[in-house]
Amino acid sequence: MVKDTGRKEERPRAYLYAPKKRAGKRNAQGHTYMPKNMGRKEEIMAESMLGLKRSHRCTEVTKDNVGSEVTVMGWVQKSRNKGGIIFVDLRDRSGILQIIFEESNCGAESFAKAEKLRSEFVIAVAGEVESRAGGVNENLATGEIEVRAKSLRILSESETPPFPIEENSKTKEELRLKYRYLDLRRPDIQRNIRVRSQVATLTRAFLAEEGFLEIETPTLIKSTPEGARDYLVPSRVHPGSFYALPQSPQLYKQLLMCSGYDRYFQLARCYRDEDLRADRQPEFTQIDMELSFVDVEDVLEVNERLLKKLFKEICNLDIELPLTRMTWREAMDRFGSDKPDMRFGMELKNVSQVVKDTEFAVFKSALENGGSVRGINAEGQGAMPRKKIDALVEYAKGFGAKGLAYLAVNEDGTYKCSFAKFMTEEELHTLAEAMGAKPGDLLLFAADRDKVVFDVLGNLRLELARQLDLLKKDHFKFLWVTEFPLLEYSEEQGRFTAMHHPFTMPMDEDWALIDRDPGAVRAKAYDIVLNGTELGGGSVRIHQSDIQSKMFEVLGFTKEQAKDQFGFLLDAFKYGVPPHAGLAYGLDRVVMLMVGADSIRDVIAFPKVKDASCLMTEAPAQVDTKQLVELGIEISDEKE
Structure with a gap:
């Protein structure tokens, strides 16, 4: 994916060869x-x-x-x-x-x-x-x-290394990460780290030319209750009190807009105490920015040009602008995901109306409970063996499905169907027609609450694409997903929570619904998606005190709680706040996709493993009792 520019790296000043001198x-x-x-x-x-x-x-x-x-x-x-x-x-x-x-x-x-x-x-x-x-x-x-x-x-001199220093190493990742300083010598890893450096340099240059100022924000901050878990840092000077490491510079960059700096950016270190996966680490780097006197279109426009420059310089890819845009609602209906992979089709089809009179209990029950019946067409897979279909059913169960219904269209136009005895031949034909099926196709259906159906079919679609080798790493498909819901209901907490964060501006035309139907309010929020991975996200921010206070109320904050957690921001809003908006990219994810890596661990010099530990340094580790005493911390026995 990364182009060979043919340019020589900047090199040290050349010197004439100095004749060898005998040591001693x-x-x-x-x-x-x-x-x-x-x-x-x-x-x-x-x-x-x-x-x-x-x-x-x-x-x-x-x-x-x-x-x-x-x-x-x-x-x-x-x-x-x-x-x-x-x-x-x-x-x-x-x-x-x-x-x-x-x-x-x-x-x-x-x-x-x-x-x-x-x-x-x-x-x-x-x-x-x-x-x-x-x-x-x-x-x-x-x-x-x-x-x-x-x-x-x-x-x-060198001892014999524990594994060969070679490209595309087959050595187990655990061993390579234990000796990461050796793993970093591998040419492919060094190319990745070099690309990361180039992306950072190009980003700084581009944003500086666009009038952005690079400003650092604190990494010892106040803990806030929304979002992922914070990493906490105990204070020696203030016993019993804790700093948090920032999940993002969100509040500080809004304060910078209040302070009149107009356009800010930072390559910011961020920390989130959450479960890891291939595109997630406990500490990571954001390309973070905020702009004043702008709306959605202004933010999208400058970022499209940034992406165009980065991918041209690094991958020799000419991105056609403007990028494709899609509302959150359309993305969920068509792909079952708010970060859809656009490199292949296999879109979801809602067939609820087609099967509304069926006697098939699975479909009937889902519709009666306010859910839906949707399906995907795996074109050309009608002859898939039953064993592989059963494996797909088990895969779907991992995302909440009770099962999968399937209908295969044979080459002679007849059907092989898991629910054939509950539907007539004519009903099966109507269903296949609604799915755009041809002879040789395989149709897979999920029936449940919409959230479950989207989760199941969105992930099943990706799994089929992996099996059918449809995910080409050198094929880049960008997408803006816009108009996210402002709020989502948390069954666990019994209240609405912010889908992005509590400082996101609602769509002007939806604000009247905030009391009677909060879940219907859309946000001026946007994500940039590439090949099914969220590269970054942002929103227009609330800059009016009354709207911000109402947001806290809807989220279940009392005035005292809002003042305690965000008083400094609310106070700043009393002194003239410009309309502002921003966006942050995951730098590691951007580079991961540019170089075709499978994990952001391959583009970070010293990454953590799944349990957030470092195999090389053995962090986290116990500390000296004296340090704990100074901090007023006592480690209790687990049984206690």
Whole structure:
């Protein structure tokens, strides 16, 4: 996915090769000598750099350098001794360069060192660039040339690593994360981290040109009750009180708009104490922004141009603007998801009216209880074996389904159906027709409350796409999802909660419904979705005190609770607040999709695993009792 720009990385200032100096100390006459008690490793350390300067990274050496002397440094990828000639693949962050050692060129001392090279030794080599004698290696960027060594210095030895340092490693992730500093040497991971850096640099440059100011906000803040669980930090100075690590800079960036800064951005570290998955980590980075005197269209427009620039520069992809837009309601009805993957069809169809008179108890019960019957058409899968269909049924149960009904259209136009005895041939034909079925298609139906039906079919649609290999990583389909519900009812809490957060502006035309039908109020909220992953989301913010106070009331806050939790924001609203709106991207998710990774762990230098622990440093860990006493914290026995 990531394009090869052909441009050389910015490289250190080039230096002429400094001749090798013998390591050691000087006596009174100025002669060099080696202390008698100096062992081999000490000798290596003593000779070390000694003024030698790298002139090129490995892949910065090209055929234009043929005949020139270069000095390169890096890690030994592999070494092959062919008897009288030694081939070494030297690796640094830019790639691999082949080095040739022959005693007639490099001398006996350097050749003897070359014979002892093993994987991951760190070396410095000075030599002359030559065209490859053995033919071009098209798999390497440096495949046309090689360096004939004139001298070698071993800067650091290495034990045998616990796994090979290679692309697309098959080593278990747990082992790689335990030795993450080795895993980070792998070329594919290094490319990912380099892309992440490029995205950050390009984003900063673009937003600066658009008049945004980069402003840092605090990471020790006040805990708020809405959203995911906070990570808490005890205060030594204020015993019994706690800071929270920010889930986002939301309140601070709104305060910056109150302060007149007009356009703000930040690459912000954020923390959420929630269960992990492939696109979620306990600590992550947001591309966070806020704008004053704007509405929805202004935010979407500037962000479309940002995305266009990033994907052109990184992936050589020309994004056509404006991006596709879809309301939340349409997304749920068509795809069963508020972050639909648009790379394939298999859309949901509501067949409730078609089957409303059926005697099939599953359909009938769902409709009587206010639910719906919906289906998807897996085109060309009518011959799917019963065993695979049963596996799909079990998969659907994991998302709340009691089961799945299916209807396969045979090539001769007849039907194979799990509920055939409850419907006539004509009714089956009408149902198949409503689903747009053709001979050879497989129809899968879910019947329940809408929320369950959407969850089941939305996820089933994705699972079928995975099985049918429809999810091409180099195919990018962007989508804005707009007009989310302002509120959603929580059965667990017995009240409405904010779908985004309590500071989201309702649609002007829906505000009159806030008392009699809160669930029908739409928000000026928007998410940017790419290939079924939410890249980011935002909204127009409430800037009127009366609307904000009413929002807190609907959410179940008393005036005292609202004052206690958000008093500083409400006070700021008394002194002139501009209309403002914002958006935040998950930087890790953006890069993950750009490079075609399966997990954001592959684009974060030091990620956590599923239980939010670090296998390398063994964090979190117990701390000294003295530290707990200073904080006024006592760890109670679990049984207690």
